[in-house]
Amino acid sequence: MGNAPKISVRGLRKSFGPKLVLDGIDLDVVIGESLVVIGGSGTGKSVMVKCILGLIEPDAGSIKIDGQEVVGLPESEREKLMGKFGMLFQGAALFDSLPVWENVAFALIEARGLERRKAKEIAIAKLASVGLGPEVGELRPSELSGGMQKRVGLARAIATEPEIIIFDEPTTGLDPIMADVINNLIVQCVRDLGATAVSITHDMASVRKIADRIAMIYKGRIIWSGAKDEIDRSGSPYVDQFIHGRADGPIKMEVRAL
Amino acid sequence: MLDFLARVGRVFLVFLDATGRLALFAIKAISSCFRPPFYPRLIARQMIDIGYYSLPVVGLTAIFTGMVLALQTHTGFSRFAAEGAVATVVVLSMTRELGPVIAALMVAGRIGASIAAEIGTMRVTDQIDALETLSTNPFKYLVVPRLLAGTVTVPALVLVADVIGVFGGFLVATYKLGFNPVSYINQTSDYLHSDDVMSGLIKAAVFGFIVALMGCYFGFHSRGGAQGVGAATTYAVVSASVMILLSDYLLTSALF
Numbered sequence: 001m002g003n004a005p006k007i008s009v010r011g012l013r014k015s016f017g018p019k020l021v022l023d024g025i026d027l028d029v030v031i032g033e034s035l036v037v038i039g040g041s042g043t044g045k046s047v048m049v050k051c052i053l054g055l056i057e058p059d060a061g062s063i064k065i066d067g068q069e070v071v072g073l074p075e076s077e078r079e080k081l082m083g084k085f086g087m088l089f090q091g092a093a094l095f096d097s098l099p100v101w102e103n104v105a106f107a108l109i110e111a112r113g114l115e116r117r118k119a120k121e122i123a124i125a126k127l128a129s130v131g132l133g134p135e136v137g138e139l140r141p142s143e144l145s146g147g148m149q150k151r152v153g154l155a156r157a158i159a160t161e162p163e164i165i166i167f168d169e170p171t172t173g174l175d176p177i178m179a180d181v182i183n184n185l186i187v188q189c190v191r192d193l194g195a196t197a198v199s200i201t202h203d204m205a206s207v208r209k210i211a212d213r214i215a216m217i218y219k220g221r222i223i224w225s226g227a228k229d230e231i232d233r234s235g236s237p238y239v240d241q242f243i244h245g246r247a248d249g250p251i252k253m254e255v256r257a258l
Numbered sequence: 259m260l261d262f263l264a265r266v267g268r269v270f271l272v273f274l275d276a277t278g279r280l281a282l283f284a285i286k287a288i289s290s291c292f293r294p295p296f297y298p299r300l301i302a303r304q305m306i307d308i309g310y311y312s313l314p315v316v317g318l319t320a321i322f323t324g325m326v327l328a329l330q331t332h333t334g335f336s337r338f339a340a341e342g343a344v345a346t347v348v349v350l351s352m353t354r355e356l357g358p359v360i361a362a363l364m365v366a367g368r369i370g371a372s373i374a375a376e377i378g379t380m381r382v383t384d385q386i387d388a389l390e391t392l393s394t395n396p397f398k399y400l401v402v403p404r405l406l407a408g409t410v411t412v413p414a415l416v417l418v419a420d421v422i423g424v425f426g427g428f429l430v431a432t433y434k435l436g437f438n439p440v441s442y443i444n445q446t447s448d449y450l451h452s453d454d455v456m457s458g459l460i461k462a463a464v465f466g467f468i469v470a471l472m473g474c475y476f477g478f479h480s481r482g483g484a485q486g487v488g489a490a491t492t493y494a495v496v497s498a499s500v501m502i503l504l505s506d507y508l509l510t511s512a513l514f
Contacts, residue, residue, distance in 0.1 A: 050387070053387075053390070053391055054390070055387050055390060055391075075395065079393050079394075079395060080393070082390065082391055082392070082393040083393050085391055086391075087388070087391040089384045089387070089388060090384070091383060091384060093383060093384035093385050093387065093388040094385075094388075095380075095385055095388070096385075097376075106392050106394070107392040107393055107394070110295075110297075110392070110393075110394050110399070111392060111393035111394055156392075
């Protein structure tokens with residue numbers, strides 16, 4: 001694991017109308033590190049990773065990938081930059097018009113121009129690496145269970161052997177056993193590829209399994225970050241309340257009285 | 259009074275905002291048509307969807323339109339003993355006006371809705387974001403093939419609709435109104451100029467572009483799950499239909 005930041009975020013701000021979502025995020029992720037960003041719903045986790053991916057244009061701030069500023073990057077440059085990324089979406093976001101193997105091989109065929117037969121071989125190998133047989137490759141995404149869709153999404157994310165993989169709520173909606181299977185696969189895939197990983201989740205079992213380092217986001221700011229082992233003695237009442245899932249504490253949910 | 263003016267002003271500003279967004283979307287879409295990568299397989303698939311699968315509905319509409327046109331023209335023209343012009347009126351109306359407009363409205367209902375629903379569902383399920391993360395430009399992958407297919411295929415559909423519509427008129431005229439088949443056909447071809455057909459095809463290309471553009475635009479900007487996709491579908495069909503009729507008038511004024 002090196003020390004140079006693979007991803008460096010400084011002063012990232014984003015508002016949607018009057019609602020301030022990101023209020024000056026500062027974050028570094030070093031090469032080969034697995035950072036997990038935790039935080040409640042609506043705290044800005046997804047917006048932050050979408051800004052890193054260039055899917056949302058931030059209002060202010062800087063995002064550097066391998067030292068290169070990527071905010072305001074021209075379209076063609078961004079398409080090239082995306083070659084460094086793999087992304088597992090919360091709902092898997094598989095293309096329902098394509099069979100599973102074409103989903104996995106999509107970037108190989110469309111972005112890298114690989115021959116379809118060769119791309120299919122790679123796709124079948126990637127499906128095997130997430131525990132799915134070749135027969136699954138011929139199915140449509142709508143024929144798969146939630147857990148299988150997540151695994152196909154993971155196979156698609158690693159198909160091009162990216163340098164950075166982003167996991168958006170990888171275990172949401174899965175039973176605890178399947179969630180653990182996905183966590184194990186994430187750890188294994190990231191380790192095998194030597195990739196840098198950024199995950200966002202509020203599933204603490206997932207956090208403890210896949211994180212090297214943890215950052216907590218609250219009201220659009222990183223309020224704590226540290227090594228995985230330090231989270232139980234963070235000294236932050238916000239972190240304590242979150243990891244123990246307590247309703248009482250400094251984090252107030254906006255719930256109207258009955 | 260001031261309240262009323264403010265309300266009118268707000269509506270006007272919203273209209274300008276929407277028009278500007280649509281214009282920017284169209285410019286980006288058109289410029290993407292000329293920049294690689296190109297996706298010939300997707301263009302071919304869209305041409306089959308838009309053209310081949312729309313043939314039955316366009317054909318049915320065209321034949322009934324031609325038949326009704328022959329009946330109505332005969333009823334009207336017989337009042338001043340001009341029944342002989344039925345064949346000419348049918349062929350000119352079909353090629354210059356009704357063929358393109360009726361086919362385009364059918365395609366707007368069938369294809370505009372389907373494009374908006376498909377792209378809208380991709381938007382709300384993060385599939386469009388996924389395309390971007392897979393180094394694929396969604397404009398070039400989703401919008402360009404549909405725009406090109408719409409622009410190229412609707413004229414071909416209109417050509418078929420013209421033939422079927424004229425044939426519908428021929429059936430009614432010969433079997434119901436007692437016209438001589440040979441003289442009906444002669445009259446149809448004698449008064450038909452290539453300009454009549456060409457102007458209809460130019461209109462059809464514009465209409466095809468409008469249908470695909472509206473479907474893509476509203477699909478691309480749909481928000482909020484199933485309800486958002488449903489709304490996008492409605493907006494796509496309604497706006498495409500209105501724009502077809504509006505541009506029909508403008509094109510007719512310009513071309514004739």
